Amino acid sequence: MKQTFITKISDEMDDYPEFTQADFDRATFRIKGQPVSKDVWQKAVHTKVKKQKISITLDPDVLAYFKAKADGKGYQTLINAALREAMLKEHFKDDLRQIIREELKHA
Template sequence: MRKEYDFSKGKRGAVIAAAGKTRITIMLDDDVIQHFRELAEAQGTGYQTMINAALRSAMNPPAEPGKPITAAALRKVIREELSMLRKPA
């Protein structure tokens, strides 16, 4: 270990910014966090990822029963599913 390190060219913040993501502060109830943490642990994924998926599904409610799905909606679902498969665990 060195006695001194040169941080004169250092930058604050995350080393690599996540594309398409924004860091925010949000207050959630303890039971909600605990629920998602338990689900995430059982499925081997991150609880924040699961919360994000739940919020995304609320943005895109399922089609009404008996109503045909549009080609655009089907493409969107397929893209989302494919992107989830490509993400590293």
């Protein structure tokens, strides 16, 4: 699992001005150096990331388990990994059954 380390920098050490919503509203979104609309840029980002945002309802104990395992950070990544593992095991079982059937035919 990827770990992120954050170093707290005091305001006195920060030379950069604070960004406001107005600054972000004036931003120019670019893809490969070409200006694009915010909607086009957001679609490109989502396509590049290749993840979909969904809403899911989980039992409280399941959510608590993953949050505790992730120490409160990155629990969604752990849930995704658990789902991927279950998916891959299912594919593995199907492939194994097919191989066994083929081997039994030739025996």
